[in-house]
Amino acid sequence: MMRFLQGTISYPEAKWGKPEDRAAKNTPLAKFVKDLAGIGADGIELWGRHLEGLERKSIEALAQRITDSGQKVVALAPYWDFSSSDEALEATIEDAKRYLDFKDIFEAKKIRVFAGAPGSAEATQKNWSRAIKGLHELARMYEGSGVTFVIETHGEQLPDTVASSKRLMEELDEPSILLNYQYMKGKVGEEIDGLFEWIAHVHVSFAERYPNVGEETVRHLARRGYAGTVTVEFCTDSLPPEGKEFSRAKAIAGMKRDIALLRAIKG
Numbered sequence: 001m002m003r004f005l006q007g008t009i010s011y012p013e014a015k016w017g018k019p020e021d022r023a024a025k026n027t028p029l030a031k032f033v034k035d036l037a038g039i040g041a042d043g044i045e046l047w048g049r050h051l052e053g054l055e056r057k058s059i060e061a062l063a064q065r066i067t068d069s070g071q072k073v074v075a076l077a078p079y080w081d082f083s084s085s086d087e088a089l090e091a092t093i094e095d096a097k098r099y100l101d102f103k104d105i106f107e108a109k110k111i112r113v114f115a116g117a118p119g120s121a122e123a124t125q126k127n128w129s130r131a132i133k134g135l136h137e138l139a140r141m142y143e144g145s146g147v148t149f150v151i152e153t154h155g156e157q158l159p160d161t162v163a164s165s166k167r168l169m170e171e172l173d174e175p176s177i178l179l180n181y182q183y184m185k186g187k188v189g190e191e192i193d194g195l196f197e198w199i200a201h202v203h204v205s206f207a208e209r210y211p212n213v214g215e216e217t218v219r220h221l222a223r224r225g226y227a228g229t230v231t232v233e234f235c236t237d238s239l240p241p242e243g244k245e246f247s248r249a250k251a252i253a254g255m256k257r258d259i260a261l262l263r264a265i266k267g
Helices: 019-025 033-039 056-068 086-106 125-141 162-172 188-198 214-223 248-263
Strands: 003-007 043-047 073-077 110-113 148-152 177-182 199-204 229-232
Touching: 003 073, 003 248, 033 056, 033 248, 056 086, 073 086, 073 229, 086 125, 110 199, 125 148, 125 162, 125 177, 148 199, 162 177, 162 188, 177 188, 188 199, 188 214, 199 214, 214 229, 214 248, 229 248
Parallel strands: 003 043, 003 229, 043 073, 073 110, 110 148, 148 177, 177 199, 199 229
Antiparallel strands: none
16 A cells, blocks of 8 residues: 655745755744644655754754654655765765664655766766765665665656666666656656666655646556555645745645545555
């Protein structure tokens, strides 16, 4: 049976931009995480930027608030880059060491990662080799932890097509590193069928700026017998049109609606 997670990336007032700007505008997750308990999700995918600037004591307090509210962090979602440059890889490996601690604090067994830029059409052999080397180092670092890494299929990243995602999985050949399938602008069924053996996590979105393929994605996964996790990454009303203010209350209502809609889908 599929499990449906809510992505906390849906809830910040400012999702992108400079860290200092986000910190100035965004309400800390700890202040409203209890409000997420009634959504009906099976767990949380915790956006890495919700941990930005927090000391260990604050992170532990956040984890306790989540537990006290009857919720569970299933997946963590940092921003890493294994391929674009040696400097980016070095910084990624250093941050991965921090997440050794974070995964224990939240008792998370899944970490969503990016392979890194550029997209497959522009990538050189050096980009591919660097990514494979770095991802193998990541797997060794976490060996025995029980953590599964899921690499997001995403535009302007190495795995941005079925072919490049398959290449990454075959060259990597690492049981603890699989795929986070996200729609790649082709035909949903063909994308899922082409990568199904490696799909261990899925992202769908209901925000207006993204293609509305969430229901189709879950319906096809159900037909294939998928029993993994699906995160509603950007829920209804999580990305308001330009000129309109973000409303967390609307986003929370949107997430509740989206989770219920997906849960009702049968294969």
